[in-house]
Amino acid sequence: MDGTVIVEIQRACGLSNSEYRLFDVTSRILGCRRVRPYVNCKLQWGTAMTESRGTSFVEAPEDGSWFNWGGRLEFPVKADFWRASRFSISMEVLDKRELQGTLRGDSLIGTGEIFLDPNTVASTPQQGIELFRNGKSAGELILAVRMEAPDQARAIMAASTCCPLTRVVHALAQVLRAPNAVELLMAARPNILQLSEDAESEVHRLLKAWVQRFCQQTLQLSGVETDDQIISALWRLARSAQEIVACCAPSGTDDVPDIVVAWLKTFFSSCAGAEAQLNEERLRNLLTMREQTGAGHANPEEELLQMGVQVRNLESSMLPAVLARFQEAAQGSEDEVFTCEQIVQDGRALPGLSVILRRSPGADTGFHVFIYHTVSIREWQANSLIDPCTRAALRAEDILPVS
Template sequence: MDGRVSIEIQRACGFSSSEYRLFDITTRVLGFRRIRPYVKCRLEWGPTSTEMQSTSFVEAPGDESWFDWGDKLAFPVRSDFWKASRFKVVAEVFDKRELQGVVRGDSFIGTGEIFLDPNTVASSPQQGLKVLREGKSAGELILAITMEAPDQARAIMAASTSCPLTSVAHALAQVLRAPNAVDLLMAARPPMLELSEDTESEVRRLFQAWVHRFCQQTLQLSGGETDEQTIGALWKLARSAQEIVACCVRSSTDDVQDIVVAWLRSFFTGCAGKEAHLNEARLRGLLTMREQTGAGHANPREELLRMGVNVDNLRNDMQNAVLARFKEAEQGSEEEVFTCEQIVQDGRAMPGLSVVLRRCPGSDSGFNVFIYHTDSIRKWQANFSYDPCTRAALRAEDILPIC
């Protein structure tokens, strides 16, 4: 199959009446009026729509209060569903009738629809849907929506060495849209990464935000890219993931890249249901990819000031490197690792940032530059005394506030 979307009708309220039809007045007068709603649903994305499916009926309380429902519908979806930037859930609610239903069909309660971003469903699977009839409220549904990746995605993850990188990226994004994806990701971490409760909660939050960005970015891949083109599109995300993994490592002697490779192999194996084989050379190339941007600007001081960067703490020989790093972050719409806020937006650096510079004679500028939220990196340094990205020793005076 090409995957499946499940919709569970968890709860409902407000269903106290349905569309009036002849003879309904009799049951109201005699006090026998009952509302027994059921829901018909379908999915739509672009010009494509699934078949309408129906739940069983339940008996609604007469006071319009909330009641549990608990019926689930499963919709097989085609491969083009995973390329859609959004999809729509359409619901129609009817009142189950006995004899009148046989003769004239069931009475209409109302209809509703919601548009959803497939990249955010995993983090927010529960959705409220307002039901309207003739423009007025007729009730509300609480839906729980989950997406299940196609079998082909798991097959690609099991044999990724023989698949183009763009196909592997799409398969990974499909799996990561499952509601328990971050749980599976955390469970796959190598045994040496024992985290405190607070650290695990923070890393989980960072991965949740990263998963959202990764799924969004893969929507921009057509599927026909070469490995080199895919690496060029995804390397900033790979570096961001590597920075999150680095936050889990307590020993400065551990190789973060080795841990990333081991972690991914374990995750792929768990998702595929059998031993997964990674193209390790390609993965390491993705993790080590760098891009030189903005070096050699004619007036780096002026450009940094225009971006809202205070240069008082930066020597002249540092300014080109810092500018290059901010330009790189701007082009990649990068987010700061601790806060998950965009580093540069509308040409301005976010407030409250610092940089850490490391001498690197092999680079164009002579420095590698790391951008952090000031309060967060200061707390990190006070607790661990090493850089979360490089594992090198980090002193308080190495942290240079610039915004």
């Protein structure tokens, strides 16, 4: 199998009665009627479905109050599970009977179902599921759901130089779906990235959002792409990762790609349980990849205005570069580094953005353009006086509001 989904039934309430059957009233009057619930559960994604697995029964409070359960179910899953955009967990809660159960089967307490996004399970591992019977509420369960990557994923991370990049990317996505993935990433960061408590909390938030985007992006990959195709598909995410690193690197640090390489090597090694081998040349190609855009716009001012980008603070020579950058952000569904909100939504620029332009003769448009949330970048500039991405000196007047 290609990994495991673990479902823990942590707590439950409202399980004080089950489907009525003959002799139930007599049993209750005689004081021998108890509710002893157990769960049958299965997972489904697409057309695939696991076998049903069940917990042992527990004693439920007669008043229907909350109680701790502690049941744990493990579901081996196939490779196609990791490419699913969502999966469902179906629950059937039954009341364990003795003689009646032998003769007529156990009676139903309730059923329920929830649908989960595998890319966000790690960030919200605890899930509630309401039970129903005959259209009426019949109780509630609190579940803890987590996904464990297969051993093969860790083996790929240990020897990634021998594997196509598409397999490495999928293996990394499987590992990053674990509930403690962001904590493992934080623990693997190089010593140069020593952070204050507030800064560490902020970087944790940024990494959490980045991990979700990375896992979501891998769903669009078929698994047969060439290395060049993978680099073309993921270079924007790689740049976003570098922006996060740059935000927490000491002032004057200009070797952000080196820090990213060291960080990933440590993370891969910790996941693999041995020193990992990275194809650094391939990784650096991904980190330095940029899209060639920006030429040939007939009326960049008009196109920017249509996107909700104001041009009054921009020189005419800047417009093609700014337009190319916003189009690039739209094409890649790129998130702003401080707020983690999409820069362009439904063809319109997010309100409250500014741009910073750096002259670059090597760029198609003559500029490199960086987009930031205005309030956040102004606060950053006041505290650090440098650009969070380039580490170059940054003045307040370099921040040009555009939306």
